[in-house]
Amino acid sequence: MHIHESRVRARYAETDQMGVVYYANYFVWMEVARVEYCKSVGFSYQTMELEDGVLLAVVDANCRYLFPARFDQEIVIATSLAAAHPRMATFHYEMCLADGGALVACGETKHVFCGRDMKPVRLPSKYFAAFGISNQAATNHD
Amino acid sequence: MHIHESRVRARYAETDQMGVVYYANYFVWMEVARVEYCKSVGFSYQTMELEDGVLLAVVDANCRYLFPARFDQEIVIATSLAAAHPRMATFHYEMCLADGGALVACGETKHVFCGRDMKPVRLPSKYFAAFGISNQAATNHD
Amino acid sequence: MHIHESRVRARYAETDQMGVVYYANYFVWMEVARVEYCKSVGFSYQTMELEDGVLLAVVDANCRYLFPARFDQEIVIATSLAAAHPRMATFHYEMCLADGGALVACGETKHVFCGRDMKPVRLPSKYFAAFGISNQAATNHD
Amino acid sequence: MHIHESRVRARYAETDQMGVVYYANYFVWMEVARVEYCKSVGFSYQTMELEDGVLLAVVDANCRYLFPARFDQEIVIATSLAAAHPRMATFHYEMCLADGGALVACGETKHVFCGRDMKPVRLPSKYFAAFGISNQAATNHD
Numbered sequence: 001m002h003i004h005e006s007r008v009r010a011r012y013a014e015t016d017q018m019g020v021v022y023y024a025n026y027f028v029w030m031e032v033a034r035v036e037y038c039k040s041v042g043f044s045y046q047t048m049e050l051e052d053g054v055l056l057a058v059v060d061a062n063c064r065y066l067f068p069a070r071f072d073q074e075i076v077i078a079t080s081l082a083a084a085h086p087r088m089a090t091f092h093y094e095m096c097l098a099d100g101g102a103l104v105a106c107g108e109t110k111h112v113f114c115g116r117d118m119k120p121v122r123l124p125s126k127y128f129a130a131f132g133i134s135n136q137a138a139t140n141h142d
Numbered sequence: 143m144h145i146h147e148s149r150v151r152a153r154y155a156e157t158d159q160m161g162v163v164y165y166a167n168y169f170v171w172m173e174v175a176r177v178e179y180c181k182s183v184g185f186s187y188q189t190m191e192l193e194d195g196v197l198l199a200v201v202d203a204n205c206r207y208l209f210p211a212r213f214d215q216e217i218v219i220a221t222s223l224a225a226a227h228p229r230m231a232t233f234h235y236e237m238c239l240a241d242g243g244a245l246v247a248c249g250e251t252k253h254v255f256c257g258r259d260m261k262p263v264r265l266p267s268k269y270f271a272a273f274g275i276s277n278q279a280a281t282n283h284d
Numbered sequence: 285m286h287i288h289e290s291r292v293r294a295r296y297a298e299t300d301q302m303g304v305v306y307y308a309n310y311f312v313w314m315e316v317a318r319v320e321y322c323k324s325v326g327f328s329y330q331t332m333e334l335e336d337g338v339l340l341a342v343v344d345a346n347c348r349y350l351f352p353a354r355f356d357q358e359i360v361i362a363t364s365l366a367a368a369h370p371r372m373a374t375f376h377y378e379m380c381l382a383d384g385g386a387l388v389a390c391g392e393t394k395h396v397f398c399g400r401d402m403k404p405v406r407l408p409s410k411y412f413a414a415f416g417i418s419n420q421a422a423t424n425h426d
Numbered sequence: 427m428h429i430h431e432s433r434v435r436a437r438y439a440e441t442d443q444m445g446v447v448y449y450a451n452y453f454v455w456m457e458v459a460r461v462e463y464c465k466s467v468g469f470s471y472q473t474m475e476l477e478d479g480v481l482l483a484v485v486d487a488n489c490r491y492l493f494p495a496r497f498d499q500e501i502v503i504a505t506s507l508a509a510a511h512p513r514m515a516t517f518h519y520e521m522c523l524a525d526g527g528a529l530v531a532c533g534e535t536k537h538v539f540c541g542r543d544m545k546p547v548r549l550p551s552k553y554f555a556a557f558g559i560s561n562q563a564a565t566n567h568d
Contacts, residue, residue: 012461013308013454014470015301016190017355020260022198022297023251024169028439031166035438035498045438046498049159058165062204068260072303072461072472109165118162118210154319154329155312155450158445159497164439170297177296177356187296188356213443214319214330301475304544307484307535315450333443342449346488352544393449400445402494407468 002098003039006033006077007098010069020068026060026105030093033077034109037091043130052124056089056111063107067097070087084131086123086138112142144274148175148219152211162210168247169203172235175181175219175225176251179233183273194266198231198253205249209239216240226263226273230254286416288324290317290361291382294353304352311345314377317361318393321375327414334409340373340395347391358382368415370407370422372396375425379399428558430466432459432503433524436495444495452531453487456519459503460535463517469556480552482515482537488492493523500524510557512549512564514538 001054008029016022035045069075082092089111095104104130113123123131128138150171158164177187190196211217217237224234231253237246255265265273292313300306319329332338353359359379366376373395379388397407407415412422434455442448461471474480495501501521508518515537521530539549549557554564 003476010457012300012457013306016296017198017299017301017303018197018260019301023203024173024297027166027169027280031438044498055160057207059161059207059211060204061165061207062202065199065201065203068199070447096497137225146333154442155448158438159443159445161443166439170295173296186356194331214328253490302481302483302544307487308450308457311450311453339444341444341491341494343491344489345449345491347488349483349485374563402444416433 001077001080002041002106003080004033004037004100006079007074007124008032008077009074010071015071018068020070023063023065026063026065026069026095026107027109028059028089029075029077029095030079030107030109031077033093034091037079037081041130041132043127048124048127053116054124055114055116055118057114057118058109059088059112060110061107063105065105066135067102067104069095069097069104075104078108081132082108084133086113086128086133087120087126101114143181143222145220145222146175146179148178148221149216149273150219151216153214154213157213160210161213165205165207168205168207168211168237168249169251170235171217171219172203172205172221172233172249172251175235176233178258179221179223180272185269190266190269194265195258196263197256197258197260199256199260200251201230201254202251202252203249205247207247210245211237211239213244217246223274224250226275227256228267228270228275229262231273234250285364286325287362287364288317289320290320290363291358292316292361293358296355299355302352304354305307307347307349310347310349310379310391312405313359313361313377313379314345314347314391314393317363317377318375321365321413325414327411332408332411335424338405338408339400339401339402341398341402343372343392343396344394345391347389349389351386353379353381353388359388359419364421365416366392368417370409370412370417371404373415377397385405427506428467429504429506430459430463430503432462433500434458434503436497438497440483441497444494446496449489449491450531452489452491452521453535455501455503455521455534456487456489456505456517456533459505459519461516463505463507464556467474467556469553472552478551479542480547481540481542481544483540483544484535485514485538486536487533489531491531493528493530495523497528501530507558508534510559512539512551512554512559513546515557516547 223230367374
């Protein structure tokens with residue numbers, strides 16, 4: 001399984017009056033990590049959106065919070081593809097403090113491929129390899 | 143079961159280049175709804191933070207996205223307390239378009255009560271009623 | 285001069301670890317107020333974007349911060365059109381605490397009308413009235 | 427004059443339905459750049475907040491938008507200290523596309539030093555050097 005590591009640093013904007021990173025912002029970090037993961041396997045969001053009109057629409061997202069991240073801490077996000085077929089892809093994320101390695105949060109996001117009209121579409125086969133989808137598996141989800 | 147309805151209108155800031163509300167922002171809407179829910183049962187975040195030094199720290203959050211909300215649409219959020227005891231509370235949210243009623247998303251957030259140091263604490267008993275916690279039930283979670 | 289009053293309530297998400305509303309969020313509030321102002325003079329962002337392909341792109345924004353807004357405070361935003369001609373519009377905002385009336389912040393945003401390609405365009409004349417642009421004035425800016 | 431260069435990459439979360447980075451987010455980028463600038467001259471926000479209880483509260487912020495930044499573009503932010511004395515500091519920012527160098531935006535933020543109660547204070551003299559404040563100049567602003 002391919003794992004890609006991304007790094008983000010907690011911004012002041014991302015904290016709240018509790019003095020920790022506001023919970024919704026972990027989902028933004030997941031996006032940053034997901035975009036980098038995609039690049040690391042050789043495909044870009046941008047290109048798929050512009051050239052193929054295919055978007056990755058989130059259908060499910062969850063996060064478990066274990067340890068509060070604070071301003072200016074660097075977070076390492078390990079991203080992997082938990083599941084993928086031509087209609088859907090699920091990413092898994094583990095977020096740790098760069099300093100010390102404490103697990104801050106983990107989560108998953110599940111996506112369907114869709115067109116500009118937000119209607120589900122099949123992932124163009126040229127992207128199968130990037131998502132680790134075999135042609136065999138692809139057939140099973142037609 | 144008490145259900146509180148809140149209303150938010152999708153802000154331009156909350157959209158992304160897909161032309162729909164960015165997925166992390168639904169968690170911000172849950173917070174808006176949760177704060178209003180709490181007020182509707184007679185207790186305020188603000189007061190609990192300032193007077194008792196007790197915070198509601200999120201430990202788990204999830205959202206299922208069914209229909210994309212778009213700029214300027216009004217969303218009705220029905221919030222209820224799915225579970226509560228002196229250490230923990232879980233809120234449930236259903237978000238519908240005000241116009242037409244289509245279910246946009248639903249989700250849950252699970253919280254532990256904690257002090258300023260982010261260590262878990264027991265909810266002060268004066269707040270039991272607001273969270274629908276009976277003294278009997280409270281004893282079982284000591 | 286037409287002044288439209290909008291109301292926002294400071295969200296937990298909008299605070300930072302200083303315990304006050306994070307400075308960039310006042311610009312989000314200006315957007316909320318601007319959208320409502322536009323509606324109040326009978327025209328919608330949404331419609332202009334979808335039907336005419338005309339967008340309001342910000343070219344300048346500033347904010348003066350006088351008094352920190354805090355979580356859950358309600359803010360009244362008085363919005364007016366400081367200047368407008370067929371290429372450009374400037375909005376002015378005064379933000380006060382609903383409770384007590386203290387001036388929290390004031391600011392301006394300057395916009396050019398542009399197409400989907402972000403190139404400047406002339407405001408369609410059907411919108412002149414909403415922006416208080418006379419045909420006379422319009423001619424001077426051709 | 428010391429200039430510090432920071433780099434940010436436009437996040438999907440930061441775009442809006444116009445397909446460009448939402449205008450308020452440039453102020454978040456300024457914060458990221460400001461924090462890095464401060465580190466580059468040997469002082470940390472974090473430390474000043476925790477050890478000295480001194481915060482940098484924004485009193486004025488402005489941004490001029492010249493060219494729209496888009497998703498996934500890398501932006502180079504050149505930050506400098508435009509003015510500083512023991513009560514106040516002004517930062518200047520120039521944001522360019524890393525690829526090609528087009529000037530995207532420029533802006534300034536003006537800050538007062540204040541305590542946890544948000545009342546103005548004098549910058550502790552141990553930080554004078556970092557802000558390029560001479561003892562002579564400091565005296566003039568007592």
